[in-house]
Amino acid sequence: MTAAIPPAADDVVELCSELIRIDTTNTGDPETCAGERAAAEYVAGRLDEVGIDSVILESEPGRANVVARIAGADRSRPALLVHGHLDVVPASVGEWSVHPFSGECRDGYLWGRGAVDMKDMDAMTLAVIRNWARTGVTPPRDIVLAFVADEEHGGRKGARFLVDNHTDLFEGCTEAVSEVGGFSLTIDGQRLYLVQTAEKGLAWMRLRASGRPGHGSMVHDDNAVTALCEAVARLGTHEFPMVMTRTVRQFLEGVSEVLGVEFDPDDVEGTLAKLGSLARIVGATLRNTANPTVVQAGYKSNVIPSSAEAIVDGRFLPGELAEFERTVDELLGDNVQREWLIHDQALETDFDGPLVETMIAALQAEDPGARVLPYMMSGGTDAKSFERLGMRCFGYSPLQLPPDLDFTALFHGIDERVPIDGLRFGTRVLDRFLRSC
Secondary structure (H helix, E strand, O other), X not given: OOOOOOOHHHHHHHHHHHHHHOOOEOOOOOOOXXXXXXXXXXXXXXXXXXXXXXXXXXXXXXXXXXXXXXXXXXXXXXXXXXXXXXXXOOOOHHHOOOOOOOOOEXXXXXXXXXXXXXXXXXXXXXXXXXHHHHHOOOOOOOEEEEEEOOHHHOOOOOHHHHHHHOHHHHOOEEEEEEOOOOEEEEEOOEEEEEEEEEEOEEEEXXXXXXXXXXXXXXXXXXXXXXXHHHHHHHHHHOOOOOOOOHHXXXXXXXXXXXXXXXXXXXXXXXXXXXXXXXXXXXXXXXXXXXXXXXXXXXXOOOEEOOEEEEEEEEEEOOOOHHHHHHHHHHHHOOOEEEEEXXXXXXXXXXXXXXXXXXXXXXXXXXXXXXXXXXXXXXXXXOHHHHHHHOOEEEEOOOEOOOOOOOHHHHOOOOOOEEEHHHHHHHHHHHHHHHHHO
């Protein structure tokens, strides 16, 4: 007797757990990054098990990416890209309730670094495509799969490497879906699902001040540390003006409708107060931001150093790059030099068209009455690279979440975890979506 083929929603938990157990920590330092090659080989092996050919491409030793193409029924149609990153941010074992690379199932959750960012989506994609291969499903059009390295440090060794050096692999792709969208938010008992249609631009910068070195006991009016700290404080405490993009306006109007109140653009804070933990993300998409994250100077307590440096995480809204740069330079002044470490575009696309309609239909088929809204992500994704090939990019990694789960705190947070039922729900939604797109 032939063994029954398990549905994708049953396969996804094992796949996600196994991916989490592969430590793909990306520190940003090439000397300490590890595991991306092992994860790429795991993905390629899981595809090969069901007869799907893929290619592994390294930007440099160990920094591996996997690409595969699933032939569709109508190959004259534009293709869809489904992409996900294999790397994760670091995790300190002592801070977690479980080992961050255990992939443990406990209390209805799958725990581990990458559970929501974004090995859950990687596993959902693998589960769906593997099930199709075993049951003979052909999608309506070509689907290109990309599992990439280095997203957590700007994507230069992953998505950007592929876009710059292997454009042919994405021939015909006009649309793309990936992380941080399609998840649920419960407001007043109504489940909303948020599809990412925009994300802020990335402007990580190094600041450097120079001064006259000397003895720490002396009166000193040319201190590099003082100059740097004053500039960093001006930048870090500055509140950039509010700017209402069309994506954020659509989101706030939709939320106001659910709450039964009229949207008041003059009382945005009042609307945000009703969003719970999501207010942190939405609030950050109403203005540019610049947060100091690293300060380095000196080597001895009684020696005034000749230089001091800081790192600042800057993010800018679509259409606001020039104003952001002008403001930053004005706040820094003449005595501090700025150098871009990673600088990448902001993105925004309209919440319309057949692909969006298919996203909505797939969610509502699994959760009748669900309300689907666009939103802007305060962080960034590999969409910044794939958009360069002319693709419309969306965040659509569907999850149904418990109303009381602080989902946004799990990204890069301690005790990262994904609800098992939500993961299975997302796999069913993704299956419906990809069968109909």
